[in-house]
Amino acid sequence: MSKRPTISLLIPCLNEKKTIARAVADAKKNAKKFFPKDWEIVVADNGSTDGSWEILKKIKEIRVINVPIKGYGAALHWGIMKSRGEFVVFADADLSYPFKNLKKFKNTIEEKPDLVLGSRLRGTISRGAMPILHRYLGTPVLTFLIRIAYRIPTSDCNSGMRMVKKSFYKLLNMKSAGMEWASELLLKTAIKHGKYMEVPIYFYKDKRGRPPHLARWADGWRHLKAILLLKPIFLVLTMLLFLVLAFISLPYSFGFTSFFLLFFFVVFLSLLALEYFSFAIEGKPNLISTFLNSVPLVPITIFLLFFTILIILFLPDEHLGTKILLSSIDAITFIWVFLIETIKTHLVNRLPDLK
Numbered sequence: 178m179s180k181r182p183t184i185s186l187l188i189p190c191l192n193e194k195k196t197i198a199r200a201v202a203d204a205k206k207n208a209k210k211f212f213p214k215d216w217e218i219v220v221a222d223n224g225s226t227d228g229s230w231e232i233l234k235k236i237k238e239i240r241v242i243n244v245p246i247k248g249y250g251a252a253l254h255w256g257i258m259k260s261r262g263e264f265v266v267f268a269d270a271d272l273s274y275p276f277k278n279l280k281k282f283k284n285t286i287e288e289k290p291d292l293v294l295g296s297r298l299r300g301t302i303s304r305g306a307m308p309i310l311h312r313y314l315g316t317p318v319l320t321f322l323i324r325i326a327y328r329i330p331t332s333d334c335n336s337g338m339r340m341v342k343k344s345f346y347k348l349l350n351m352k353s354a355g356m357e358w359a360s361e362l363l364l365k366t367a368i369k370h371g372k373y374m375e376v377p378i379y380f381y382k383d384k385r386g387r388p389p390h391l392a393r394w395a396d397g398w399r400h401l402k403a404i405l406l407l408k409p410i411f412l413v414l415t416m417l418l419f420l421v422l423a424f425i426s427l428p429y430s431f432g433f434t435s436f437f438l439l440f441f442f443v444v445f446l447s448l449l450a451l452e453y454f455s456f457a458i459e460g461k462p463n464l465i466s467t468f469l470n471s472v473p474l475v476p477i478t479i480f481l482l483f484f485t486i487l488i489i490l491f492l493p494d495e496h497l498g499t500k501i502l503l504s505s506i507d508a509i510t511f512i513w514v515f516l517i518e519t520i521k522t523h524l525v526n527r528l529p530d531l532k
């Protein structure tokens with residue numbers, strides 16, 4: 178096998194027949210210019226059915242990988258794991274991130290970075306390239322949250338052009354297959370104290386003339402969830418916030434107090450479930466999993482249910498609010514115990530797959 182190249186240029190592709198050939202040509206031109214004889218191009222195709230695959234098969238000097246799982250994160254994960262370069266630079270197939278940006282990434286290599294992010298917001302964004310909502314709301318809000326919570330000096334957390342050191346990437350134990358893979362990569366770099374750098378890049382309007390794959394609200398929510406879940410302290414803070422709000426609203430409105438109390442309870446149970454779930458998946462016990470494994474959850478819940486039903490029965494109807502609050506707490510507890518018990522039977526104590 179030939180010598181390992183310094184750089185792999187990776188392009189994720191799902192149904193991009195209009196632009197894929199030009200994207201690969203742009204990658205090739207700039208790879209030759211900035212890394213003569215020291216590059217490879219990898220395209221991670223996600224089961225394109227529009228003819229992209231047929232186009233790719235005809236192009237020389239590239240490697241096309243068939244990714245069996247759907248999702249932007251899956252495509253990039255597969256691509257990075259199959260890349261041979263010491264560093265992997267990736268960018269969309271829609272011609273929005275020109276590969277002339279490669280020069281900036283190249284200049285960082287001597288500083289031995291683990292992750293270099295191409296910042297559009299510190300670079301040059303051409304007219305109409307980024308929807309107003311993303312440029313002035315979505316990306317800045319998520320970026321701000323990540324900066325304060327993870328202490329990583331990022332200016333554009335959603336950028337789709339980045340360079341990662343392959344040996345570092347392998348340590349990250351990545352999980353997300355969707356767009357939130359991008360947040361996971363950034364956050365885990367912060368958690369693992371990887372060397373993080375940024376370079377300003379050019380960002381153009383994509384040339385494919387159809388809507389992006391990105392589902393704005395669903396993907397935004399998934400990014401936010403990734404940000405919250407990688408640091409459970411956020412859930413603790415949210416919980417405390419609801420408790421404070423419940424306390425503040427107490428003299429004014431029983432309705433609001435109940436509302437905040439219920440949300441406090443929901444976040445609290447979510448936190449416990451999350452820790453239990455991570456124990457079930459990773460197999461490493463934590464404080465909460467040890468506790469939940471040692472208490473008889475089902476009998477305790479049944480006892481609590483009876484107890485509250487009695488209160489609801491015997492409390493006069495003027496206390497309708499209290500009755501509704503208690504019923505809601507019961508219902509939530511019931512769902513939660515059901516969830517935890519299902520994790521126990523289906524994940525923790527499941528039968529092995531015997532062939």
Ligand SMILES: Nc1nc2c(ncn2[C@@H]2O[C@H](COP(=O)(O)OP(=O)(O)O)[C@@H](O)[C@H]2O)c(=O)[nH]1
Nearest residue numbers: 189190191223247248249252269270389390391
């Ligand atoms: N969303 C999505 N993109 C994929 C997938 N597989 C490959 N891609 C590629 O990932 C890149 C990013 O997608 P794009 O629609 O441009 O997202 P946006 O730039 O965030 O609006 C494109 O090159 C897609 O072709 C997939 O399953 N889902």
Ligand SMILES: [Mg+2]
Nearest residue numbers: 269271273383
């Ligand atoms: Mg794009």
